[in-house]
Amino acid sequence: MAYKDEQLHEEKVFKDPVHRYVHVKDRVIWDLIAAPEFQRLRRIKQLGTTYLTFHGAEHSRFNHSLGVYEIVRRILYNFKNRPNWNDDERLLCLCAALLHDLGHGPFSHSFEKVFKLDHEHFTREIILRDTTINAILERVEPGFAQKVADVIAKTYEDKLVVSLISSQIDADRMDYLQRDAFFTGVSYGHFDMERILRVMRPMEDQVVIKSTGMHAVEDYIMSRYQMYWQVYFHPVTRSAEVILSKILQRAKYLFESDAFTFKLKPTHFMSFFTGDVQLEEYLKLDEGIVSYYFQLWQEEDDAILRDLCERFVNRRLFKYIEFNPNLQMNTWMELYGLFKEAGIDPDYYLVVDSSSDLPYDFYRPGEEEERLPIHLLMPDGSLKELSRNSDIVESISGKKRTDHKLYFPNDFVEKLPDKHVKKRISEILGLPE
């Protein structure tokens, strides 16, 4: 029997708190899960610094990847023998679902910002270069790895296949909303996924939703909206993220500075600092390694690096206030000067963080063929964009979805010896004197 058709003697199952069981029967999927590059995802948290706000949020990219695979497996079970669906694409979809986050690194959002990296690039590298994952995929058939990489990059010619993994109602989002809700312990994020899976229909170039299932999709959009504000945009998590980014920025600055020598050579970070990250080095960096360096950097000779690491490790985060960059433009300029005068480096300790700095997206209806919206399949066979039919979705789509916060170390301000500077900073930031 060809490797691509090989089935396990007995179906394997992973117990899963969100989907109850993740079922594996294909030998290829079983082998991919066992590959070191996939096992590495166990050592990368799905929600980065969110565990500092919601202590349960310790789940990994490994959990999530299995979850996305399981959702796609169930969708394809429903699609079998439906018009527009070619079951020959089944294994490709399952592999792409399982491997879609393969290139994520530890705290990847901060790492990508500071070191100008792109996890999608590393996903492609792991799939296409000399790795165990690549060997498994190429055993299916020569060129199969490229197909999987194209589906994940959304450049595969069959848009229907792509839309299962990546669209505004895809397996990725359906898993992470439920999983993140479960592990953070919040009561949002729940919706009737079974119902959505039952009303999904394959069309020529996208998955659409039978109009009778509109209310289940409304619930999904509402969950998404609430999860963004309550979990993903949580200001405390953003504070931790700000500090993390500043640690990386400071460490890079020190590495580039001739005047500073690290007590312990930052071997695992070297290629990140020099901007020449090779795949082998990228794969070695997991959260264990990052935590190890942050522990050690608490004893470095640089006061800023030491302080930022101590804050991150011990959860001594920055305080924040709401900030309007238009109305408070002059306030910012004054604060910047006062922080400098007080000896608190504003480049590290006075940070405006905006909602657009976060890696999450709201539902957006069609915008001049810019992004594919969710389409409802009407009884007469026509398609209608969701927000044109649903008042609930329409009202959320029109809401203000942006905010800005100003982060600073309150404890530093409290300890300022210069009473005049302290008083003025406290006045501006609304702190008790």
Added chain:
Amino acid sequence: MLTKHAKLMEFFSIAGEITGRKKLQKMIYILKKCRLPFEEKFEYHFYGPYSEELTLRVEELCNLGFLEELKEEKSSYFQYHYSITGDGEAFLQQFASHLPGLEEKVNLLNEQSSRFLELVATIMYFDELPKSEVAEKIHKVKSKQNYSEEEIEQAWDFIHLLAGKASN
């Protein structure tokens, strides 16, 4: 403060008015590929390179009163127009980053149609492929747009023109 926003404001200040979100997306992507230091992250979507980060940042600029967004109803969709406001100009005076080479490219790009810029952006997205394979890829991923060989050739000429301006 808001350095990424300031770069976009500089773009809008030069462009005067941008008609269409798709055009805006493709212009920023092309400028980024020309090594101008825009930091928005792009991914490939159904209609070519797209940045959610850019969409949200523009929304922020509108909510802050730095940009004005006008919504025009077309037969089957809405079209959006963007221009900088007085508050936006004031912000820019404080925080402008003065990106060298930006003005010439923005003017050149703004003269093109969004359909053409979509093609140019998509060709640039596949810059790791050999030129001989790019046209085939375009026909596969953009079969509905039905780009002709002539349009693809014009897009290549345009990319070379932009590259020439980058080295000037």
